Amino acid sequence: MSACPICNGFRRLEVxxxxxxxxxxxxxxxxxxYDDYSPYMPIDQMKLxxxxxxxxxxxxxxxxxxxSECGLEKVLLVKE
Structure with a gap:
């Protein structure tokens, strides 16, 4: 089992x-x-x-x- 270092507060990512x-x-x-219940769903299920x-x-x-300056949104994949 792995854990995301960002989700768990082990480190910060500055980009x-x-x-x-x-x-x-x-x-x-x-x-x-994604929807109102997404944060409460199992993480591995949501990844699929x-x-x-x-x-x-x-x-x-x-x-x-x-x-916050130009409004850009970017998704980054963090290694668990």
Whole structure:
């Protein structure tokens, strides 16, 4: 069993916006935004339904990052 270091607070990921250079804000797992009950579903089940087909087999966790300056949204795959 693996654990996402971002979800569990083991580390922070600081990423610069490719458009304007500002630091992107980490907004959590992308699948938490799918519907009202997504945050309460089993993580591995959501990985199979999240539109990122390799996240489950590659032990990755897709996180949403946004830029408060230019509005860019980017999904980054974090290794568990």
């Amino acid at each position: 610069a916006c490719p458009s304007c250079g500002q630091l992107l804000a980490e907004q959590g797992r992308i699948m938490d935004y 339904e999240d539109g990122y087909p390799t996240t489950y087999s590659n032990q990755q966790c897709p996180h949403l990052f946004t830029c």
